[in-house]
Amino acid sequence: MTANAPARRAGSVRVWVWGSVLMLCLLLVALGWLATRVVTAALGLSQVAAAVPALSAAAQADDLAGLGDALDALQTDTQRAAEAVGDPLWGVAETMPLIGADLAAVATVAHSADAVVSQAVTAMDAASSLAASGEGALVDVSALVAAHPPIARAADALTTARGALAAIDATALVLPPVARGVAELQETVSVTEPVIAGLADATAVLPGILGVDAPRTVLVVIQNNAELRSGGGITGSFALLTADGGRVSLVEQADSSEFAHVAAAGVEVPAETTTLYGDVVGRFVQNASMTTDFTLTATLASHWWQERGGVAPDAVLSIDPIVVRALLALTGPVALADGSSLTADNLVQRLLVDPYLTLEPSAQTVFLQSATQAIFQRLSEGGVDAMAWTRALAVPLAEGRVSLWSADPQEQSVLAGTALAGPAARHRTAGDDAFAVYLNDATGGKMGSFLHVDIATGTAHCRTDGRAEVDVTLTMSSSAPADAFPALPLSMTGGGLWGTAWGDIGTNVSVAAPAGWFVGAVRKNDVAEPAVDAVDVGFPTVVAQVNLSPGEVNTLSFRFIAPQPGEVVPTVLHTPMLNEPIVTAGAVVDCR
Numbered sequence: 001m002t003a004n005a006p007a008r009r010a011g012s013v014r015v016w017v018w019g020s021v022l023m024l025c026l027l028l029v030a031l032g033w034l035a036t037r038v039v040t041a042a043l044g045l046s047q048v049a050a051a052v053p054a055l056s057a058a059a060q061a062d063d064l065a066g067l068g069d070a071l072d073a074l075q076t077d078t079q080r081a082a083e084a085v086g087d088p089l090w091g092v093a094e095t096m097p098l099i100g101a102d103l104a105a106v107a108t109v110a111h112s113a114d115a116v117v118s119q120a121v122t123a124m125d126a127a128s129s130l131a132a133s134g135e136g137a138l139v140d141v142s143a144l145v146a147a148h149p150p151i152a153r154a155a156d157a158l159t160t161a162r163g164a165l166a167a168i169d170a171t172a173l174v175l176p177p178v179a180r181g182v183a184e185l186q187e188t189v190s191v192t193e194p195v196i197a198g199l200a201d202a203t204a205v206l207p208g209i210l211g212v213d214a215p216r217t218v219l220v221v222i223q224n225n226a227e228l229r230s231g232g233g234i235t236g237s238f239a240l241l242t243a244d245g246g247r248v249s250l251v252e253q254a255d256s257s258e259f260a261h262v263a264a265a266g267v268e269v270p271a272e273t274t275t276l277y278g279d280v281v282g283r284f285v286q287n288a289s290m291t292t293d294f295t296l297t298a299t300l301a302s303h304w305w306q307e308r309g310g311v312a313p314d315a316v317l318s319i320d321p322i323v324v325r326a327l328l329a330l331t332g333p334v335a336l337a338d339g340s341s342l343t344a345d346n347l348v349q350r351l352l353v354d355p356y357l358t359l360e361p362s363a364q365t366v367f368l369q370s371a372t373q374a375i376f377q378r379l380s381e382g383g384v385d386a387m388a389w390t391r392a393l394a395v396p397l398a399e400g401r402v403s404l405w406s407a408d409p410q411e412q413s414v415l416a417g418t419a420l421a422g423p424a425a426r427h428r429t430a431g432d433d434a435f436a437v438y439l440n441d442a443t444g445g446k447m448g449s450f451l452h453v454d455i456a457t458g459t460a461h462c463r464t465d466g467r468a469e470v471d472v473t474l475t476m477s478s479s480a481p482a483d484a485f486p487a488l489p490l491s492m493t494g495g496g497l498w499g500t501a502w503g504d505i506g507t508n509v510s511v512a513a514p515a516g517w518f519v520g521a522v523r524k525n526d527v528a529e530p531a532v533d534a535v536d537v538g539f540p541t542v543v544a545q546v547n548l549s550p551g552e553v554n555t556l557s558f559r560f561i562a563p564q565p566g567e568v569v570p571t572v573l574h575t576p577m578l579n580e581p582i583v584t585a586g587a588v589v590d591c592r
Helices: 004-060 064-085 088-093 100-130 141-166 176-209 271-277 294-307 321-331 347-358 361-380 386-398 409-416 423-429 490-496
Strands: 216-224 234-244 247-255 315-319 403-406 434-441 451-460 469-478 505-512 518-524 532-536 539-548 553-561 571-574 582-584
Touching: 064 100, 100 141, 100 176, 141 176, 141 386, 176 216, 176 386, 176 403, 176 409, 216 294, 234 294, 234 361, 247 361, 271 505, 271 532, 271 539, 294 315, 294 403, 294 423, 321 347, 321 361, 321 386, 347 361, 347 490, 403 409, 423 434, 423 571, 434 451, 434 469, 451 571, 469 505, 469 539, 505 553, 518 539, 539 553
Parallel strands: 216 315, 434 571, 451 582
Antiparallel strands: 216 234, 234 247, 315 403, 434 505, 451 469, 469 553, 505 539, 518 553, 532 539
């Protein structure tokens, strides 16, 4: 037995050695196989990255055929990458130290890209159908109906991809190409997803509103940004449209002067809204868009319209002149009754400045209604495809210049979850760190063309409990001429009748914080300023007033406190204005 012990030990050593060699060989084979998978995935994703400029160029050039071909070719690459990262060994490799997180990120990118591209390929057929225009109709509603399912699937794929990609901390990845690629895709998807989601929502509700099944009435509320309200401007002009199978006709117009002021609102206005804006929200038709709740705005507009003797509209659409400017850039000039032309270049001057400088109120109404008639006549002629409308309206939609409400409960349930449902809905869809700045004119005139606003946000960490403080600061100035009094007419200045001196600009500024936040101090020109606050439509909101004489500059700062500890990256929405505000982030904020 003693003599056999060395032999047994030698046999054990040989087994161990050969077993180790076999394991090493298997490991090398596995690593080699994994390497081929990595190369395959990398090649597929590199093709995706290389194709992005071509896809962007084709989209900007309206080359739908080229865009479709590029997506078809790209689908092969994304499928190859998705298959590679789906290998069982890849899942094991994701647990490896150092590069495991990078490989997991590559897998997420590959699966997300494949899902998005595959749905985009089918959505391209829908886009092609939307590119066909119908003469005599605003849009081809049958094409909108057919386009909705594939566009909705593409939107769902983008939403899923956005969530998956957002969970990756690109700054923690160790491989620079992977970190860079993840960050770029996160940015691309975050920009694209809201646009496609909005298009999906639009194709869900627009066919019905445009009368695909039966004629509809649409009350168009035209907001005048020369006299600001939270939603954009006073609801100074109204137009009733009928829509039937995509064909739109202008039936009737009304000016705000045709609606009598009332002692009490005919529609219930929440107490919180009254606390912030006073009891004038429901008493004057011009103030219907003072509330940030567009359902209330639409209800007020519908009520006023019916009180005047009109029918209850099936939908209420709110737009401002900047929306019309975007449409004129697409359709070309519109001939007016006086023989002149209204263009995208001169629209603001012709509609929002000149009438109040040169015409009496009654003549202003005649001119503006004749311009509205000419514009709708041109739009009702059709000849423009839905894709072109989408491109023209992309910026006005993003700026919150278009809001829509439907009396149909099913359509409204879709709209309610989108930015199309008005300022408060837009705030809700903007994320947990979004703040909204709303401006309401206190001048009683059309001085908005002289108002300039810059908005800066910053975060301070001053509290021992770890809760962040966010500061929203407005720098406001007036470019009104020094001789505004008495050079400018009463219809533009308000004539001092509403508590603001002739030539000055009075503005009530309210800032709405995310739900659950706490209102802090308000300071004007770095001095404590009285303010009123309330939780309105679910958002803690505080309001203060600023008065600007010609050439004057004032700052107004609002401080808010987070409900719990953690990092905050504030974003800002604001009332659509004639002079687009400059918005900056990362301002230095002092502890108070």
